[in-house]
Amino acid sequence: MNPSDDAGRSGVSRRSVLGGGAAVAVAVPLAAGGAQAAPAAEAASVEPVTVKVTVNGEPVTVRVDPRVTLLDTLREELALTGTKKGCDRGQCGACTVHVDGRRVLSCLTLAVTVDKREVTTIEGLARGDRLHPMQQAFIERDGLQCGFCTPGQVMSAVGMVQEGHARSDDEIRERMSGNICRCGCYPSIVAAISDAQKVMR
Amino acid sequence: MRAYTFTQPRAVREAVTQAGTDTAFLAGGTTLVDLMKLDVMTPARVVDINRLPLRGIKLDRDGLHIGALERMSDVAADRNVRRDYPMIAQALQLSASAQLRNMASIGGNLLQRTRCGYFRDVSTPCNKREPGTGCAALTGINRTHAILGTSDACVATHPSDLAVALVALGTHVHLVSGRGTRTVPLDGFYALPGSTPDVENVLRPGELITGITVPRSMWAANSVYLKIRDRQSYEFALTSAAVAIEWRGRTIRSARIAAGGVGTKPWRLPAVERALTGRPATPDVFESAVRTAADGARPLPHNGFKPALLRRTLVRALTVLAESR
Known part of the structure; x- marks a missing residue:
C-alpha cells in the first residue's frame, strides 16, 4: 500500500492532519529561521507586518515577522509542506515556487515582499485529482527516487516551459541547473520535461 | 537572523531619507537574505x-x-540588449540559475558580495567581514580566489559576470542620496581591497543605485562573454572574458576587454586592448596581445593555473568573436 492509497481510504492526508491548507489565516508571527529562531527577546522587538497574498488561488492574510521567508510561512503557518526546505541558502532549488507566475526560490524570498501577489506551490498544480502534465510525466518517466527535490523540480520545470525555453535536452539541462537532485535522476527528469512540454503547448 | 526595522517606501526620496549607516536596501534579496x-x-x-x-x-x-530594479532574466531576454549588447545578455544568461535570475536585480548584481568561503563563515577570520581579524583565505583553500588587485588583507574574487561585461563597455552608474544625485563610471565605482577590504565601492551610507547607462558604441554589438568554470552551468567563473571589437574589414579598429574570476574587482585590460588596435584578427596577434593579461598577478598556493587559463580564455573569446564576424 502506498501512502496516497492510505490517504485516499482513510480520508486523512498528512496535509489535512497538519492543519487545513491555504485558506487558513494565521495570526501568530513566526520567528525567523523556523527552528533556529533568534532569541525570544530579540524576536519580540520586531513589529509583525500584515501580508495579504493569494496562495494557490485562495486569498490569505498572515501576520509575519519581516525576517521570515516565504518558505517558512508556507510550511509552518499555512501547512503547505509540499515545498521543501533543502539548503535554505538559495543553492539547491528544492523550495522553488511561482510568484506572479515566475519561478523563484522561496527560501530567499521574505514573506513581507509577496504582499498583494500570487503564489503557486506544488499543491496548487493539480486540478482536483487530475495531475498537472508535468507531475504525470515525472511519474511515467521515473523522474525521482527519494522525491525530496521533486516539488522544486516540477515547479521549476513548469516555469521553464512557460518561459518558452524547453526546446531541446541541452536547453532543459541548462535552464534546470538550479535544481539539484542528489539521487541523480537527471536523465529521467530531462525525459519527463521533454514529454510534458509537448502536452503543455 | 537578527532583528531589523523594516520599511517599504514608494518614493526614492522617501527611501534615501529612511536609509543611513547600517541600512541595507532589499531588492531581489538573493545576496542580502x-x-x-x-x-x-x-x-x-x-x-x-x-x-x-x-x-x-x-x-x-x-x-x-536599465533601471536598477530590472531583473536579470528580463534584461537577458530583452530584444534590444540581445541585438546591440550581446555580451550583456550572455553574461546574465551564464549567471546563477533561472530562479535566481528571476529574482536578482541589476543594481543588486553590481553589489553582489564575494563567494569567498571564509567571508561567508563567521567562525573564521576575514578582514572584509570583520576588519583587522586577518585573512583565512591566504593560507586556506584559495583555488577560486583572485590573482589581480589583491592585497595582504584580502584576495576575495569579485563574483559578478554582468559587471565584467559592463566595465568593458564603459558603463556609468546612477546614484542618489539625501545629498542629491551623481553618476560615476562603473570601473571607478569599485574599490581595490588594499588595507580596507570592507570598503568595496564608492557608495556613501544610504546611497542608492537607481540605474545604469551603457554608452552607444561601434563595438558593443560585436561582443561576446565567455565563462570558464568547474561545472557547465550554475557555477561562478574560474576565469571569464568580455570582449567587444570594432572591425574595419578584417582589421581590429579598437577593442574593449575585461576579465572576471581573476580580480578583486571586474578587471579591465587596457594593455591587451592597445595591443590589438589596428592589428589583423589572426591567432598570432591574439596570442601575442594577451601575453600581458596577467601582468602583476599574485597567484596563491591553489590557483597558480589562473594566469595561463586567463590568457587562453581571452584567446578563445577573441577567436569566437572573429569567427562569428
Whole structure:
C-alpha cells in the first residue's frame, strides 16, 4: 500500500492532519529561521507586518515577522509542506515556487515582499485529482527516487516551459541547473520535461 | 537572523531619507537574505525598494538605460540588449540559475558580495567581514580566489559576470542620496581591497543605485562573454572574458576587454586592448596581445593555473568573436 492509497481510504492526508491548507489565516508571527529562531527577546522587538497574498488561488492574510521567508510561512503557518526546505541558502532549488507566475526560490524570498501577489506551490498544480502534465510525466518517466527535490523540480520545470525555453535536452539541462537532485535522476527528469512540454503547448 | 526595522517606501526620496549607516536596501534579496541568515550581514534597518519606480530597459541615442530594479532574466531576454549588447545578455544568461535570475536585480548584481568561503563563515577570520581579524583565505583553500588587485588583507574574487561585461563597455552608474544625485563610471565605482577590504565601492551610507547607462558604441554589438568554470552551468567563473571589437574589414579598429574570476574587482585590460588596435584578427596577434593579461598577478598556493587559463580564455573569446564576424 502506498501512502496516497492510505490517504485516499482513510480520508486523512498528512496535509489535512497538519492543519487545513491555504485558506487558513494565521495570526501568530513566526520567528525567523523556523527552528533556529533568534532569541525570544530579540524576536519580540520586531513589529509583525500584515501580508495579504493569494496562495494557490485562495486569498490569505498572515501576520509575519519581516525576517521570515516565504518558505517558512508556507510550511509552518499555512501547512503547505509540499515545498521543501533543502539548503535554505538559495543553492539547491528544492523550495522553488511561482510568484506572479515566475519561478523563484522561496527560501530567499521574505514573506513581507509577496504582499498583494500570487503564489503557486506544488499543491496548487493539480486540478482536483487530475495531475498537472508535468507531475504525470515525472511519474511515467521515473523522474525521482527519494522525491525530496521533486516539488522544486516540477515547479521549476513548469516555469521553464512557460518561459518558452524547453526546446531541446541541452536547453532543459541548462535552464534546470538550479535544481539539484542528489539521487541523480537527471536523465529521467530531462525525459519527463521533454514529454510534458509537448502536452503543455 | 537578527532583528531589523523594516520599511517599504514608494518614493526614492522617501527611501534615501529612511536609509543611513547600517541600512541595507532589499531588492531581489538573493545576496542580502542569504547573508543575513549566515549572520554575515547584520543591518539594523532594511529598506525594501521593490515598490520604487526604478524599472525600464530603454535604448536611445545615448545608449542603453536599465533601471536598477530590472531583473536579470528580463534584461537577458530583452530584444534590444540581445541585438546591440550581446555580451550583456550572455553574461546574465551564464549567471546563477533561472530562479535566481528571476529574482536578482541589476543594481543588486553590481553589489553582489564575494563567494569567498571564509567571508561567508563567521567562525573564521576575514578582514572584509570583520576588519583587522586577518585573512583565512591566504593560507586556506584559495583555488577560486583572485590573482589581480589583491592585497595582504584580502584576495576575495569579485563574483559578478554582468559587471565584467559592463566595465568593458564603459558603463556609468546612477546614484542618489539625501545629498542629491551623481553618476560615476562603473570601473571607478569599485574599490581595490588594499588595507580596507570592507570598503568595496564608492557608495556613501544610504546611497542608492537607481540605474545604469551603457554608452552607444561601434563595438558593443560585436561582443561576446565567455565563462570558464568547474561545472557547465550554475557555477561562478574560474576565469571569464568580455570582449567587444570594432572591425574595419578584417582589421581590429579598437577593442574593449575585461576579465572576471581573476580580480578583486571586474578587471579591465587596457594593455591587451592597445595591443590589438589596428592589428589583423589572426591567432598570432591574439596570442601575442594577451601575453600581458596577467601582468602583476599574485597567484596563491591553489590557483597558480589562473594566469595561463586567463590568457587562453581571452584567446578563445577573441577567436569566437572573429569567427562569428
